[in-house]
Amino acid sequence: MSGYGWDGELLGHEEVRARLPTFRAQSFLFTGPEGVGRRQVARWFAYGLNCQEGFPPCGRCASCRLEPHPDYLEIRPETETKTGRKARRAVIRLEQIVPRAEEDRESLVGWLETRPRFRAKIAVIDGAHHLGESAANALLKLLEEPPGYARLILIAPSRELVLPTLASRTLEVRFGPVDEATLSRFTQDPALLAYAEGAPGRLVAALADPGGLERMRAAVDRLLEALERPAEALEAALEVRAVAEGPFAPWAYWAWRLSEWPPAARAEALEVLAELQEALEAYVSEELAYAWAVLELRRIHAAMRRGTLE
Ligand SMILES: [Zn+2]
Known part of the structure; x- marks a missing residue:
């Protein structure tokens, strides 16, 4: 059946x-x-x-x-x-x-x-x-x-x-959410489990299209690594945007990657992501919304490196 x-x-x-x-x-x-x-x-x-x-x-x-x-x-x-x-x-x-x-x-x-x-x-x-x-x-x-x-x-x-x-x-x-013990029957990859956020359907779709998932992960990773270089960061953000138009919503994976950041910086960055999502749902210009999010993430990242955000 x-x-x-x-x-x-x-x-x-x-x-x-x-x-x-x-x-x-x-x-x-x-x-x-x-x-x-x-x-x-x-x-x-x-x-x-x-x-x-x-x-x-x-x-x-x-x-x-x-x-x-x-x-x-x-x-x-x-x-x-x-x-x-x-x-x-x-x-x-x-x-x-x-x-x-x-x-x-x-x-x-x-x-x-x-x-x-x-x-x-x-x-x-x-x-x-x-x-x-x-x-x-x-x-x-x-x-x-x-x-x-x-x-x-x-x-x-x-x-x-x-x-x-x-x-x-x-x-x-x-x-x-479905508990991780149940979902780990599909995969042990912590990034993938974080991406699934307790939704088996997401996990199944991701495993069915490993290439699409890999592109999403690479785009988010690249953006977070390029935050100190404005032009490259914006380019990477537009890549995230292109990937996000497919079946792979990058938000949960993004949030998981931010877990490496200190708590205060992470909290601020998550707020930026939430606002970005809201803006996109409200049909604000996508390019503007992503450009704004990159600026905000750069600001938080710089403060984090200066040690003013822990
Ligand atoms: Zn029956």
Whole structure:
């Protein structure tokens, strides 16, 4: 059953999985960092709800053997515009939630109109923080009165990022990091484990693309080593930027590298990284944001070397 996740095995979140089947709620909000396992647990939950033997899903019955499963639907933000150009923001659109006459695609509400083949129909709204306004309103109506056989699972990094009206109609289930002992089955590399930040999905993606990961690490290392040479530092920062556009977010690795710095300097540098991330998410000019971050890191680094920041 590949729907379970990597190699059919679920990693961590034992407590969440013990409690999920006991909840009476129909609508859930799964929160936690990207790659931590929210989708895998959502699939596991869905299979368990329809398994002829209940929880944990047996993997052998008529329902468990179905992949894809007719009673399971995932909705994701779309990043492409209709003309094929890359949209500025990923968004879940209205037609993904309710059927519209001019579209022949399947919508969530349309899919929920028919009864399940087994016991429950489970829909995952992956990226609930990317719901467009009209799509969010349509989903709100569904959350207020879902069919009895429906289970709705919203997935987002945190509750704060989801519209309060939606969040208040769901039961939040928090996903913390998976412990390092579990993750060390994949790798013993401390830098890689730091990069994963307790998210198995990140680790699996990194191990699947060692070249991409190596480029990210080299770019960050080079930047930190070039801080005393302004031109080279900026060039290295732009390299980090280029790498960060791929699947490898450099932040956790960067933070790990800064652990070599004295505490005060490290704290200031981490603040710079957090502000850089915020600026990028707010669509500030990337080049400006990175140039500013390099200036700040250079200032902190110089103070550190003078001994005024310990
Ligand atoms: Zn089963």
